[in-house]
Amino acid sequence: MIPAPLQEIVDDFADSPASFRLEMLLGFANGLPPLPERFAAAGGEVLQRVPECQTPFFLAVEIDEDDRVHLFFDAPREAPTTRGYAGVLAEGLDGAPVSSVLETPPDFFSKMGLAELISPLRLRGMSAILAHIKRRVVELGGASS
């Protein structure tokens, strides 16, 4: 099951003409919130590199008292596509309950109509980031709560 805010993004992409989808993804890239200061100084335990991504790409995951997941990303401006993926996940999953994040299907983006614009192999960055988020949520004890 895809969490509602993420489903909304998927539908927006699916309902838009192909020529507009890249612009939408760029909007997510540009709208990705900067990494909060407190992570900049944090070590690799907190801010983790996603090795499957082509460019240096880091993410941090936190779970709050209400068992909701919060996501933080850091990706260079020269990698707008990866930033766009992060922006989609930030807007679609931030604040979602732990269980919803863990249940998000790995191929949730297949209906977004990006495969014709971005080579399918390169789209794997999106599932790699999601997989990394889930792994981190489990490490933080999210699965047992």
Next chain:
Amino acid sequence: MPVERDPAPQFDAYAHPERLVSTEWLAAHLDDPNVVVAESDEDVLVYETGHIPGAVKIDWHSDLNDPLTRDYVDENGFAELMSRKGIGRDTTLVFYGDNFNWWASYALWVASLFGHADVRLLDGGRQKWIAEGREITTDVPAPAPATYPVTPRDDASLRAFKDDVLAHIGTGPLVDVRSPGEYSGELSHMPDYPQEGAIRTGHVPTAVNVPWKRAANDDGTFRSLADLRAIYVEEQGLTETDDVIAYCRIGERSSHTWFVLTHLIGLPRVRNYDGSWVEWGNAVRVPIEK
């Protein structure tokens, strides 16, 4: 050529200095009606974040590849693409892009398959243009459609297929331009890149490993002819009588090496195997060496 070559002295020694332009030259020719600048990137959104004023975008995936068959667009598709981008058959077509011009070299190579005569590469690519603080814009040009003749693609002279590579083992030089880890079979994909679906790892038997990056300076420009000859001619022993095939993973890094061997060193017979490791590492019963 209708547009004179960049007279910059750093290009003089190369076999075909007319194939390169400097950032200075390009900045002075942005308004030349005989010149079209095309950006070809690895990241499909980089152009949209800002590009050289007036540059059109040519995407390797959505523009140059056929959407159905694993091949390039056919002659009609290419003519239509060129027309749409405002490129005529006589246009001086200058490519540049991100990541050391990998995809710019690739797009230039594809345009060469269709015999577009005046193709050039911006030495240093996007990286150098931006490092020098030159102007970029997000304004997307809307060129008037040009007339481009439907011209057949000639795959025989510049492109190698799997069977050509198979026949080349033991008979001609094969240059594997991937990283040492990919060549040795330790890695199935580029360091830090996603796995692109090759089932087996290693290299084509008899291929030598000359990573593409050896031909580039850190600022994205090509190394001098003397440096390039030291690598490919003196060290690797490639000569003008050789029939050379270069490959990488999907043909983009080997386009960079193809450009070096063909246009900078001037070897007359160099082909790019665009199927590369993603084809070879999945093909049934082809020999592999580790």
